[in-house]
Amino acid sequence: MNNIRKLTDSLFWVGVNDRRIALFENVYPVPTGMSYNSYVLLDEKTALFDTVDASFTHDFLENVTAALKGRTLDYLIVNHMEPDHCASIADVIAVYPEAKIVCTAKAVGMMKQFFDFDMDSRAIPVKEGDTISLGSHELTFVMAPMVHWPEVMVTYEKTEKILFSADAFGSFGAVDGNIFADEIDDKVAWLSEARRYYTNIVGKFGMSVQGLLKKAAGLEIRMICPLHSVIWREDLPWLIDKYLKWSSYTPEEKSVTIAYGSVYGHTEKAADILAGKLADRGIRHISVFDVSKTHPSYIIADAFRTSAIVFASITYNGGIFCNMDTLLHQLAAHGLTNRTAALIQNGTWAATTSKQMGEILGTMKNIHVLESDVTIKSALKDNQEAELDALADAIAASLQ
Numbered sequence: 111m112n113n114i115r116k117l118t119d120s121l122f123w124v125g126v127n128d129r130r131i132a133l134f135e136n137v138y139p140v141p142t143g144m145s146y147n148s149y150v151l152l153d154e155k156t157a158l159f160d161t162v163d164a165s166f167t168h169d170f171l172e173n174v175t176a177a178l179k180g181r182t183l184d185y186l187i188v189n190h191m192e193p194d195h196c197a198s199i200a201d202v203i204a205v206y207p208e209a210k211i212v213c214t215a216k217a218v219g220m221m222k223q224f225f226d227f228d229m230d231s232r233a234i235p236v237k238e239g240d241t242i243s244l245g246s247h248e249l250t251f252v253m254a255p256m257v258h259w260p261e262v263m264v265t266y267e268k269t270e271k272i273l274f275s276a277d278a279f280g281s282f283g284a285v286d287g288n289i290f291a292d293e294i295d296d297k298v299a300w301l302s303e304a305r306r307y308y309t310n311i312v313g314k315f316g317m318s319v320q321g322l323l324k325k326a327a328g329l330e331i332r333m334i335c336p337l338h339s340v341i342w343r344e345d346l347p348w349l350i351d352k353y354l355k356w357s358s359y360t361p362e363e364k365s366v367t368i369a370y371g372s373v374y375g376h377t378e379k380a381a382d383i384l385a386g387k388l389a390d391r392g393i394r395h396i397s398v399f400d401v402s403k404t405h406p407s408y409i410i411a412d413a414f415r416t417s418a419i420v421f422a423s424i425t426y427n428g429g430i431f432c433n434m435d436t437l438l439h440q441l442a443a444h445g446l447t448n449r450t451a452a453l454i455q456n457g458t459w460a461a462t463t464s465k466q467m468g469e470i471l472g473t474m475k476n477i478h479v480l481e482s483d484v485t486i487k488s489a490l491k492d493n494q495e496a497e498l499d500a501l502a503d504a505i506a507a508s509l510q
């Protein structure tokens with residue numbers, strides 16, 4: 111038996127779930143696993159959209175064979191050449207040697223780098239707007255460079271109005287039976303992992319995503335089939351609105367993310383007191399993170415969600431606390447812009463971190479660092495309450 115799913119009369123999911131993976135891209139924790147999606151479309155001609163990670167080639171090939179129901183494969187459409195999607199291409203070609211590989215010219219080059227099979231006799235390089243008819247279905251190829259990698263394209267099927275969106279609109283997390291997004295009750299949990307996926311994996315390439323969204327706006331789309339996580343056939347405007355916000359670095363909520371780095375708890379206490387003061391000023395959905403405990407990917411996701419970020423760090427051997435340093439550089443590397451930042455520093459003999467954190471934030475575009483920062487000398491004292499209140503007021507004012 112095979113774990114394949116019927117999506118429409120002609121379209122089948124032939125992907126796999128990976129619940130053993132600890133770190134996606136060997137970086138990002140994925141406590142709920144990953145799915146690697148792949149799709150078979152049956153018409154007069156048959157098409158397979160992308161493949162899966164190398165560890166699942168065996169199951170995947172069985173899925174493809176089962177979905178093809180004894181027919182051969184005419185086209186392998188390769189939207190993205192990252193190995194979590196392309197690793198099984200050579201195995202597909204070994205089983206279906208007649209299949210033509212449809213992809214961008216850049217992907218042809220990458221395929222030759224990754225594999226040794228004869229690509230030239232099989233490749234159909236496509237460019238913006240090229241079409242292939244499968245019979246009653248027609249595929250149009252839409253270039254999406256740097257919607258993660260430079261060779262990326264997405265494929266639009268005109269008859270059923272399906273967008274095969276590559277890494278766009280995906281998420282961390284395995285597909286737990288409910289393969290359609292409209293079958294998931296806990297949309298908040300889905301969204302928080304989808305946000306973490308987007309901001310960390312694609313976040314840096316906001317301009318490219320905006321370009322793709324503009325092209326997608328000209329298409330009538332009834333279903334989005336991404337390469338990870340669930341398939342969308344309802345609430346598409348809700349999903350697209352999230353992508354519009356994330357890709358334009360527009361905060362989703364007038365709220366605050368607080369990240370602190372503390373060894374003995376005094377800076378942590380200041381972060382908690384500030385969070386309470388912000389809540390007293392009516393700010394909701396505040397998040398507080400210990401940078402030593404929480405993987406930066408979670409903090410980056412909330413930094414994209416909220417409009418203000420507080421960085422509270424001890425001075426550490428004359429520098430920024432190491433995990434805070436990593437977070438700040440990661441935020442800069444992910445291209446976060448258009449935020450208010452507030453600083454709290456701690457030092458027992460010579461506090462230097464506000465200046466040093468400010469220098470990193472100064473390399474980022476349109477990050478407004480509030481002047482009312484707070485310096486703690488070892489432990490927060492009662493007479494510093496006014497300073498914390500002033501900081502809370504300034505942050506609250508920045509949200510208006």
Ligand SMILES: Cc1cc2nc3c(=O)[nH]c(=O)nc-3n(C[C@H](O)[C@H](O)[C@H](O)COP(=O)(O)O)c2cc1C
Pocket residue numbers: 371372373374375376377378424425426427428429456457458459460461462487488489
């Ligand atoms: C390993 C280590 C190195 C430190 N280096 C400095 C330093 O260079 N300058 C300084 O003023 N304080 C330094 N401190 C003190 C911290 O900045 C901070 O004042 C102290 O850890 C109390 O804050 P906490 O309870 O949040 O950890 C250091 C602390 C530790 C544990």
